[in-house]
Amino acid sequence: GAVVSQHPSRVICKSGTSVKIECRSLDFQATTMFWYRQFPKQSLMLMATSNEGSKATYEQGVEKDKFLINHASLTLSTLTVTSAHPEDSSFYICSARDEGFNSPLHFGNGTRLTVT
């Protein structure tokens, strides 16, 4: 089945630094990838839709200058948390769909970000 790989699985960084998270579709091409954020015991909140070769579409309330998304190829999207603060600590998950909207979404294993 379709596999989405996310790296790193855990990262600890100091306040003010930037962190990059990668999301790769291993055995399919994904023109669209999605980035989610999940707080403890809560559901996933869509942050942005990443489109290959064009600008990402951000959900209301998500700062595009803080959460930089790049989707330079059909198999890779990156999320960079810039000037991280402790309140950015969360679980970030990406997903991709290998065909049209009739096919299921496949998720990465997530990245646990801790900002100290």
Place this chain on the structure above:
Amino acid sequence: KQEVTQIPAALSVPEGENLVLNCSFTDSAIYNLQWFRQDPGKGLTSLLLIQSSQREQTSGRLNASLDKSSGRSTLYIAASQPGDSATYLCAVIGAGSARQLTFGSGTQLTVLP
């Protein structure tokens, strides 16, 4: 705005029991509905996808139903096992052009050996 609710929030059952997880959504204009499993600290694993034109989907011990008109879906797990312990999430994709994906808050299932 679509809202997805899952009841119960947590459920604990003895091994071998059959169980039903519920998912309801406020806007019946959906494209499809997907059930996921999430293990602690992990990403999501897709379990079943139901198209808006379908009534149910089955995979092994899992059966998901969809009643779009009433805004409800259920996930039936037969003969539960300790390995089924996880959080189960349902998500709907809206039928609008944005194809917005909305998640429920999940049901945390514990199957006791």
